[in-house]
Amino acid sequence: MARRRSDAAADAAESTFTPRRGANGTGGAGSAARAGGSVADPVSLRELRRDQRLAVGREQILDTAEELFGSQGYQRTSVEQIAKGSEFSAGAVYNFFESKQDILHAVLTRRGRIEVGLIEACLDLDVPGDEMLLRMVLAIIQFHRQHPSFGRLSARITALPMDGMPELEWYAAGLDHAYDVFATAIERGQREGTIRPGDPRSLAQLVSRLVSAHHAVDPQLSDTRPGISTAAILEIIRNALALAAAD
Numbered sequence: 001m002a003r004r005r006s007d008a009a010a011d012a013a014e015s016t017f018t019p020r021r022g023a024n025g026t027g028g029a030g031s032a033a034r035a036g037g038s039v040a041d042p043v044s045l046r047e048l049r050r051d052q053r054l055a056v057g058r059e060q061i062l063d064t065a066e067e068l069f070g071s072q073g074y075q076r077t078s079v080e081q082i083a084k085g086s087e088f089s090a091g092a093v094y095n096f097f098e099s100k101q102d103i104l105h106a107v108l109t110r111r112g113r114i115e116v117g118l119i120e121a122c123l124d125l126d127v128p129g130d131e132m133l134l135r136m137v138l139a140i141i142q143f144h145r146q147h148p149s150f151g152r153l154s155a156r157i158t159a160l161p162m163d164g165m166p167e168l169e170w171y172a173a174g175l176d177h178a179y180d181v182f183a184t185a186i187e188r189g190q191r192e193g194t195i196r197p198g199d200p201r202s203l204a205q206l207v208s209r210l211v212s213a214h215h216a217v218d219p220q221l222s223d224t225r226p227g228i229s230t231a232a233i234l235e236i237i238r239n240a241l242a243l244a245a246a247d
Contacts, residue, residue, distance in 0.1 A: 129189025
């Protein structure tokens, strides 16, 4: 049976930290001792190898789950499918995660925290509010293109009625925070006279829905041709919030 990738990675890591034998047949450890260096504790080395194997294995599982959740949906994906795709047994997967819901949580938070950080960084830009908002949108589009399965999964989750899914309450809270970040840029644009009047939170939700809808017609994320380009969706959002569009 072929070894799992996590085992191979752990073995490679161990060889990296194992002292080489010298030309005189003595181990590198003796040379290190004569030079006043320290010798790695074999127990610590085993623990390091184990931790590296666990980290690699966990990433394999999350990568596979992200791809499956994004392509076929959470409900249609089983732990057995995730296990097979990541080269683990189903039982081994449960050594990393308590449930499929736990896997979903880890998949979303792994990249979700980075995504939120990207849009929060736009708050420090010295640009008008409407431009700041568009920079946030662009950051999300580019991030989802770098991680297309996560982008597809985000679009699926956002389209769900979360009020009826208590298991996604934590994700809804994170989405609310993203709305707050959008709303901060919108409020700034309203004060500057570049964004139409209206409740900033409601407008933020509108922008978020437009970004999610764009995933289905983004030529880099879907099979839709010709699709809607990045420049086009940014123009759509700008026009939707433009002051001239106010009632």
